[in-house]
Amino acid sequence: MSREIDEIFRRAKEGRPLFVNRDALSPDFVPPRLPFRDPQTRAVAQTLAPILRGAKPSNLLLYGKTGTGKTAVTNYVLERLKTEANNPSLVLAYVNTRLADGEYRTLADFARFLDLSKGKQIPLTGLAIGEVVDRIFENIRTNKKKVVLVLDEIDYLVKLFGDDILYAFTRSGNKLAPGFLAIVGISNDLKFKEGLDPRVLSSMSEEELVFPPYTVDELREILKERAGAAFRPSVASAAAINLCAAMAGSEHGDARRAIDLLRIAGEVAEREGLGEIDEACIKQASAKMEVDRVDEAIRSLPVQTKAILYAVSRFDGGTNTGELYLAYSTLCKRLGIETLTQRRLSGILGDLDLLGLVEASVVSKGRRGRTKKIQLLISKDTLTKTLSEDVAFEAAT
DNA sequence: CCTCCACTGGAAACCTAGGCTC
């Protein structure tokens, strides 16, 4: 053991650091320029420019798949706008509705940017949605605030909770004068407009902008630029960058994934004490990303859901609802936790399916009824390892 | 072609933990 540690330290000492600026490959890094997004950047800037004269800009809707630069372009323009305007009554708010998870918390997150006076703050729970909206509007009106609200992953909000908030926002109009509220919606889903009230839609999409996926060539250029800023010269060879671009971009031209992959490959190379990133590092990084994704997804699950997942993993060739429920009930007794109903288990299985951790599809077995055919989609080892860190699962295994 | 199993999945009601106003 101490031998191993010595070896790790020796490598760390000898291997010169590969990174000069790790942040250039971090997910929230806003680069000094955004390649292949000039038209979009210009369009967003043009739409929001009236703010500098104190006028309300049009609402704006941005479409495009994940990692196509929507958020980056928006942040880029907002940052410039902030320095340019230098005006305390200008508020640039950014809320990711998927992370906020729910109408109420979306509003609460938004309210944080407005700096409500004390006594008028938004508590974690307890207020009617309408009351929260009123408080926000009140604040904007009395303080003459000029507000741009960016709603990232707006399709998620609409799909799960409807367009009530958007309705309130878009119709706020003269209620807020002399302040105003302009909305920039960012959507991953090109079809999300279908679920919207036509009045909301026409107001939301005064301006629209589509972000096409990056091509592999474009990804390569982007990576080259970022790598130049992040690594010491000759760490990331053209071949390495090509491979990262190809692996991440082959499916949907997702720049975020490509950049993550390159960063992690760099970390792997550094740990191994290599002078440059080779193919093996990238392969390893790709595998690590997958494990991390799964690990992260499992860790944040409630105990009951973990128990169900564990029960699923006990069946190697897949199972069905009835059989699983039996195994799950026994497990719960052994762990000393509450046992949920079969109806609930069925619902949770649906969630796990959406998360991509489990495949649960309904099949009919004729006379022998209908059930869900359930199969674990992740490696049993990763699951067992992650769960073994959970105190509630000490009694299992 | 019909039956009938073992569930599915919608709907509504209930519970907990928070907060409001009067």
Add this chain to the structure above:
DNA sequence: GAGCCTAGGTTTCCAGTGGAGG
């Protein structure tokens, strides 16, 4: 303190159903 609101997770109830075996 009463009576009302919220979000989220859960239970209860139940009508509905795909298709192998009759």
